[in-house]
Amino acid sequence: MFSRKNKLLLLKLLSLFSVVRGYNILMIVLAQYLAAIYILAHHLPLRKVIFDLNLFIIVVASALVIASGYIINNFYDAEKDLINKPRKSMLDRLVSQRFKLTTYFILNFLAVFAASYVSFRAVLFFSAYIFGIWFYSHKLKRIPFVGNFVSSTLSIAPFFAVFVYYKNFEHVIFVHAIFLFLLILMREMIKDLENIAGDLAQNYKTVPIIYGHRFSKYCISFLVALTIIPALLLIKYFDVGYMYIYFLGCVALLVLFLIMLWKAHTKLHYVGLHNILKLIIIIGVFSILLIDVEMILNRFEQWNII
Template sequence: MVLLTMVLTKYALIDSIFFSNISFKNYTLIHTTYTGITLTHYQFTLLTFSVLLITAGGYIINDIFDIDTDKINKPAKLIIGNSITIKKAWFLYSFTSLLGLFIGSYVSITTENTEYIFIFLGTILALFLYSKYLKKTFLIGNLVVSILLGLVIFITVLFNEPKPHSSNLLEVMSNIGTGIRLLLITVTYIVFSVLTNFIREIIKDIEDINGDLKIKAKTLPIIFGRKRASKVAFFFSAILLVFLLIVLQSLKEDILLLGYGIVFILFPFLYFMYQLWISETKKDFSKLSSLMKIVMLFGILSMVLFKIK
């Protein structure tokens, strides 16, 4: 999902907005002054590889600290401690995280954005703190990991936004308008990503309540109970629903995006909300987690429509 998100953000969303080559009366109004994207294809490949390595490190460290809970929640899928020793897992975590940091730092330095190194460093630290401490807390861990996933879109835009060069006032104003449009679309996708992941994290906590009880975690379902926690997830789902309706309302002039949003995002999400309201068992919440991943996937795939319009 991370790889797909980065590729579509760059090659479907950003490229289509900044290089659409719209003309009016033989005068190209938009994007004639952009000398190119900030990252070359090679640099973008390195950036993507860096993010994937850091993400992999996050999964590894999370599994290391989750050994006791996974023995209860998903014993059949337990890898660390069975197929891979804990010592080897720590080595893999250190290797992937440090290599990801090194590559991310290289891309930052070569693009003259040295300050971006702290994004990679901060992400690694946040993933470690989440796995060690924050995921056991009341909603804080859920929020942190959701924001980190939303950061995937942000960092892709941050590194790939074109740099305009023009003294023509008309083109300068056009480029500013295009930048604002990209900002609004980016914020929309980030909010969607954060909310969907936040809801899914709550559902996963409900699903894993038995294992979390063993490590004395203070997650939402442990404090409120499974049923009340599901209602909290439903509350945030209602917020996401309102957000989706606002976005769809703004797309009423764009039939393609509007139709896609209704059929492939809104309808599946409404079904998700219905299932969430009636779910009670661990199996039910496991299905909900998978259903939310489908909603998230269709949301990200909508970026393709910006390219084909």
């Protein structure tokens, strides 16, 4: 049996994991590696990509900055989250604000220090990334449209770091990036509808608060139409292997999402819509494996799995 002190320590660790959203970070790390192997550096041998120390450091630095970003965002949104996410907020409050800030600075220092091993340009990139997250959390997130756009841009920055490292400028990469960016931008706008109670209480100037629910739904519908375009381009004009099945599924889900959007009018409805977009993004990470199924089968044969 755990003692009371050990239980409290375990709860604090769970609280910190909740604050930094460890599950999201693990997913981003996996996505960075899969994107490197199958999209950005597909021309290189698998072993050379997996055991590339510079790539590992870039991924670690990205994870550290993202974790610190969640901490500073949680710090500024503490009061708002009490309204929008009361259960999660109570768990997050087991860790003091002072400890969160200390952890924030330590994580950022470690990220920049790690990046210094790769190059000075990596140091500049991650320093700018850290500043961008802080400035967004402190100022920009309260500005309609700008906050949504900047948040979505910051979300794909870890993939941009890997993209710059490999210097692969194939058109298919940009189409993939646009597709992901639009999905994340949609999710950010759905979150504004989902969290409108807390945003109103804290005087946030989000799109649904300033322009109304209906206008916000028109904007999201426009983004759905835009997102379907790169999905269809990837199916028709680019070699994405069996990943075309994923993009076909995305088109179908986005049509369903659009129908549900115009019927939605409660927080529970918007949470459901948010989860659909999250599901599309998560499945998309694992669907990268479908780009080169032959490579996977060959590896299984080498490891005597099949």
